[in-house]
Amino acid sequence: MNINEILNIKYPIIQGGMAHISKASLAAAVSNAGGLGQIASGGFKAEEVREEIKKVRKLTDKPFGVNVVLMNEDVEDLVKVIIEEGVEIITCGAGNPAPFFEKWLDAGIKVIPVIANVKMAKKVEKLGAIALVFEGAEAGGHIGSLNTFAELPAIKDSVNIPVIGAGGVYTGRQMLAAEILGASGVQIGTRLLTAEETPVHENFKRALIEAKDSDIMVTGIRTKMPTRVLKNDLAKKLNEIEMSGGDLDEFFKLAKGSGKKAVEGDVNWGSIYTGEGLYFLNKIGSVREILDGLMKEYEEVKKYFKENL
Numbered sequence: 001m002n003i004n005e006i007l008n009i010k011y012p013i014i015q016g017g018m019a020h021i022s023k024a025s026l027a028a029a030v031s032n033a034g035g036l037g038q039i040a041s042g043g044f045k046a047e048e049v050r051e052e053i054k055k056v057r058k059l060t061d062k063p064f065g066v067n068v069v070l071m072n073e074d075v076e077d078l079v080k081v082i083i084e085e086g087v088e089i090i091t092c093g094a095g096n097p098a099p100f101f102e103k104w105l106d107a108g109i110k111v112i113p114v115i116a117n118v119k120m121a122k123k124v125e126k127l128g129a130i131a132l133v134f135e136g137a138e139a140g141g142h143i144g145s146l147n148t149f150a151e152l153p154a155i156k157d158s159v160n161i162p163v164i165g166a167g168g169v170y171t172g173r174q175m176l177a178a179e180i181l182g183a184s185g186v187q188i189g190t191r192l193l194t195a196e197e198t199p200v201h202e203n204f205k206r207a208l209i210e211a212k213d214s215d216i217m218v219t220g221i222r223t224k225m226p227t228r229v230l231k232n233d234l235a236k237k238l239n240e241i242e243m244s245g246g247d248l249d250e251f252f253k254l255a256k257g258s259g260k261k262a263v264e265g266d267v268n269w270g271s272i273y274t275g276e277g278l279y280f281l282n283k284i285g286s287v288r289e290i291l292d293g294l295m296k297e298y299e300e301v302k303k304y305f306k307e308n309l
Contacts, residue, residue, distance in 0.1 A: 003131060003162050003185030007089060007110070008063050010034030011295055013175075014112075014133070014164060016189030017067020017091060018141070018273070019043040020263045021200055024052045028059030029197035029287035034295075037062075038091065042069040043260060046077035053085045063089060065112075070095025083107045091133060091187075094142070101127045114166070116144035117151075118158040131162040133187050138168030140190045140228050140275035141259075143218070149181060156182025170280035172297025176305075190275040191294075195287045201265030207232075207272055208281045216276060220255070223248060230272035234258055 004012045013035035015027065019042030027037030037060070039052045049066065056064050066087050071094045072078055079100050082090060090104065093114030104111050105128050113124040114133040124132055134155040136148025148167040156163045162184035169175060169186045178186050192198055194205045211230055219238040220227045229235050234254060241251045255271065262270025 003164055006131060006162065007036050009036050011291055012185030013291060013294065014038065014065070014091070014166075014185060014187040015192060016139075016166065016187050017042065017065075017069075018189050018193075019069070020260045021193075021198065022067065023199050024055035024059060026192065026195070026198050026287070027052075027064050028056050029195070030192070030291070031056075031060045031062035031064045033288040033291045035291055036065055036089065038065040038067050040067050040069075041072055041078055042067070042094075046074050046081045049078060050081045050085060053081075053087060065089035065091060068092040068097075068100075070097060070100075075100075079103060082109070093133075093135075097124065098127060112164070115155075117146060118154055121155050121159050121163075125159045125161050129161060131164060131184065132159065133164040133166050135187070136165075136167035137228075138276040139166060141273035142220075142225055142227050143167075149177060152178065152181040152183060168276050170277040172294050172299070173301050175294060175298045176301050188294075190273075190277060191280065192287065192290060193274070194281050194284050195290055196284060197287050200263045201267075203265045203267045204262055204272060205284055207267040208274060208278060209283065211274075211278050211281075213276075213279045216274060216278065220251075223251065227271070227273065228275060230267075230274050230278075232270075232272065233268045234271060 011034040015030040015037050017038045017040040019040055022038055022040035027039050030037035041049050066082055068090050089110045091112045091114055097113050110130045112131045113129050114135050115121050137143045138148050152165050164185045164187050165178035165183035166187035169188050170191045175186050215231045217231045217235055218226050218228050219235055222242045258271035262272045
């Protein structure tokens with residue numbers, strides 16, 4: 001894995017820009033532990049992102065990034081803030097990045113788009129992306145239709161820039177699997193939800209730790225915006241509306257703002273976005289413990305295969 005050389009980080013691990021969650025405290029903890037921390041723009045106004053950028057710089061002198069949600073209603077202001085604040089690395093997704101690429105590149109920003117298929121991978125490479133993140137359907141929150149470990153080799157073969165694998169990465173074994181399939185690094189989100197530094201309510205973390213691997217479901221299929229969440233009262237109600245052919249206005253009314261509600265502690269009627277892999281969320285620990293543990297297992301498994309195959 002070599003994305004660490006491109007981003008000047010110790011470990012080839014990027015923290016996902018999780019809406020309402022990836023604030024300065026988490027981003028700084030990840031960067032200080034050797035990965036690339038990221039500030040989210042999902043759920044935040046442009047000026048709120050500016051404040052988080054200022055905060056993270058007080059907490060770390062290591063590289064960090066900002067995740068740009070392109071469907072954000074004030075995306076133009078967000079792009080302006082990122083350039084004004086001298087952000088050096090961004091990831092971007094949930095929309096078309098083409099209109100902003102020239103501005104970003106002129107500002108010397110390393111742009112790493114999050115893509116969902118080969119067509120998108122080729123497009124962002126032509127635009128000037130320094131690398132890309134392929135996020136498969138094993139991820140939490142809004143998901144695509146292709147799975148990480150099935151599609152990753154095709155994404156790798158389709159471009160000449162580094163590919164970062166995302167979705168379903170919780171262990172060093174999965175990091176090595178991603179590398180074997182062509183990844184130059186990994187992006188993790190759900191794996192960090194039970195970290196001490198992750199700014200979500202204790203109820204949120206306990207819900208994930210106490211859940212079984214079968215307590216995951218996908219809602220929003222009829223809306224063409226499928227979302228992987230933890231099964232709770234809200235998810236069951238949304239699924240009931242969809243499966244019965246009910247009124248989607250009611251669906252959207254219930255879903256609106258539900259992600260923030262869960263982060264604030266309502267684990268029954270909030271959307272707890274989570275990827276596949278709950279089995280590995282079994283305790284609350286520090287970000288450093290999580291990243292060091294991932295790398296230790298990755299190195300041990302890699303060494304084992306070198307010596308025994």
